[in-house]
Amino acid sequence: MIAVDRELCDFCGTCVAVCQPDAIFLAERDIRIDLEKCTDCENCVIACPLGAMREVSDEDRF
Numbered sequence: 001m002i003a004v005d006r007e008l009c010d011f012c013g014t015c016v017a018v019c020q021p022d023a024i025f026l027a028e029r030d031i032r033i034d035l036e037k038c039t040d041c042e043n044c045v046i047a048c049p050l051g052a053m054r055e056v057s058d059e060d061r062f
């Protein structure tokens with residue numbers, strides 16, 4: 001699954017723009033992924049300039 005490292009994220013919104021199923025929700029200083037909508041396409045992982053989006057196992061969620 002995809003997870004966001006909030007320590008790295010600067011809430012720029014780049015990942016929101018590339019997420020076709022609109023699974024990423026960005027509010028002021030907060031970001032969340034709707035795992036029901038996420039298709040694991042990894043577009044956000046590729047697009048994030050800070051490496052804050054990562055594919056992780058269930059055990060590694062942060």
Ligand code: SF4
Nearest residue numbers: 009010012013015048
């Ligand atoms: S692209 Fe990266 S830094 Fe920008 S909001 Fe998304 S996770 Fe955060």
Ligand code: SF4
Nearest residue numbers: 019038039041042044
């Ligand atoms: S992996 Fe794809 S569907 Fe899931 S949050 Fe990232 S861009 Fe959206």
